[in-house]
Amino acid sequence: MVYQADPQRYQTMDYRRCGDSGIKLPAISLGLWHNFGDETLVETSRQLLHRAFDLGITHFDLANNYGPPPGSAERNFGRILQEDFLPWRDELIISTKAGYTMWDGPYGDWGSRKYLISSLDQSLKRMGLDYVDIFYHHRPDPETPLKETMRALDHVVRQGKALYVGLSNYPADLARQAIEILEDLGTPCLIHQPKYSMFERWVEADLLDLLQEKGVGSIAFSPLAGGMLTDRYLDGIPADSRAASGSRFLNADQLTESKLSRVRQLNDIALSRGQKLSQMALAWVLRDNKVTSVLIGASKTSQIEDAVGMLMNSQFTTQECEAIEAILQQGE
Numbered sequence: 001m002v003y004q005a006d007p008q009r010y011q012t013m014d015y016r017r018c019g020d021s022g023i024k025l026p027a028i029s030l031g032l033w034h035n036f037g038d039e040t041l042v043e044t045s046r047q048l049l050h051r052a053f054d055l056g057i058t059h060f061d062l063a064n065n066y067g068p069p070p071g072s073a074e075r076n077f078g079r080i081l082q083e084d085f086l087p088w089r090d091e092l093i094i095s096t097k098a099g100y101t102m103w104d105g106p107y108g109d110w111g112s113r114k115y116l117i118s119s120l121d122q123s124l125k126r127m128g129l130d131y132v133d134i135f136y137h138h139r140p141d142p143e144t145p146l147k148e149t150m151r152a153l154d155h156v157v158r159q160g161k162a163l164y165v166g167l168s169n170y171p172a173d174l175a176r177q178a179i180e181i182l183e184d185l186g187t188p189c190l191i192h193q194p195k196y197s198m199f200e201r202w203v204e205a206d207l208l209d210l211l212q213e214k215g216v217g218s219i220a221f222s223p224l225a226g227g228m229l230t231d232r233y234l235d236g237i238p239a240d241s242r243a244a245s246g247s248r249f250l251n252a253d254q255l256t257e258s259k260l261s262r263v264r265q266l267n268d269i270a271l272s273r274g275q276k277l278s279q280m281a282l283a284w285v286l287r288d289n290k291v292t293s294v295l296i297g298a299s300k301t302s303q304i305e306d307a308v309g310m311l312m313n314s315q316f317t318t319q320e321c322e323a324i325e326a327i328l329q330q331g332e
């Protein structure tokens with residue numbers, strides 16, 4: 001059956017301005033790192049995208065290497081886009097990135113002009129797009145001059161292959177330099193994509209303040225710590241979960257008793273607020289307006305529904321903030 005987007009899709013989502021730019025992002029964005037590669041049925045991926053867009057999630061985040069195998073998430077997304085989403089292309093913010101290993105030899109990785117421009121061309125082909133909305137440098141390159149990497153980002157915008165550019169995984173000092181180079185080149189940095197959740201708080205030291213000072217937006221990836229900050233692992237490791245999948249990013253070793261004890265205590269607070277832990281964890285990342293959007297992953301449409309349901313209760317009392325902080329301060 002031909003997909004028809006839900007006419008009610010803009011009724012409930014909150015759209016937040018991305019830094020000082022003209023763009024607003026949905027409070028919740030969907031990442032395609034997992035569940036869009038060739039190991040997932042394309043119909044499952046399709047359902048996730050339909051449900052997300054029907055709930056007002058207008059931003060889909062990809063990278064050259066998402067899969068497995070690398071490149072397959074972009075290819076599968078491109079297929080679904082061509083089959084279902086073409087009438088809505090102008091309602092979507094589609095991002096991709098380059099920075100991790102993508103092909104053999106010295107030009108398939110890191111941050112050279114050669115790699116970034118070739119990689120974006122490949123991404124556009126895989127997705128069947130003329131341009132992406134945001135092109136990111138995925139991780140800092142300790143060897144390539146920062147100016148070369150930023151000039152490559154500026155170049156793809158001037159070529160019309162990306163509308164905006166962003167940085168990911170850049171520490172604050174390097175982010176400041178990169179943002180200033182981009183400013184000088186006349187292509188402002190739209191957004192920074194760092195890892196941020198209740199369990200991963202490095203951005204609070206200086207990055208979020210820097211981004212506010214510079215008028216750059218932010219999108220927090222893995223806000224549920226890959227699923228740890230949900231009720232998924234309260235009673236063991238379900239067979240269909242990420243931790244059971246052999247992932248090196250989330251496995252049984254990381255689900256320590258001390259972490260699970262904090263998860264249980266956080267879960268109790270979430271229940272007392274009348275919501276799920278996943279919802280409270282997302283609301284917490286968005287709590288003080290320093291973060292523009294939370295970038296979630298999902299293996300089931302119900303998880304996307306949970307995330308959007310968070311918007312019904314996204315405020316915290318001082319007592320709740322203090323109780324959460326006390327739990328997060330409990331060490332390993």
Ligand SMILES: NC(=O)c1ccc[n+]([C@@H]2O[C@H](COP(=O)([O-])OP(=O)(O)OC[C@H]3O[C@@H](n4cnc5c(N)ncnc54)[C@H](OP(=O)(O)O)[C@@H]3O)[C@@H](O)[C@H]2O)c1
Pocket residue numbers: 030031032033034061062138168169193221222223224225226227228230231232240241242243278295296297298299300302303304306307
């Ligand atoms: N820039 C970077 O370097 C970088 C790195 C990593 C990720 N990212 C981006 O961030 C996106 C999200 O990353 P992530 O997948 O790690 O994010 P996450 O939101 O922290 O974790 C998502 C996983 O949590 C579980 N989950 C989600 N909602 C749930 C719910 N309501 N109840 C129970 N379990 C739930 C699901 O895992 P199950 O499979 O167990 O169901 C889901 O796949 C990626 O797709 C990518 O776009 C960027």
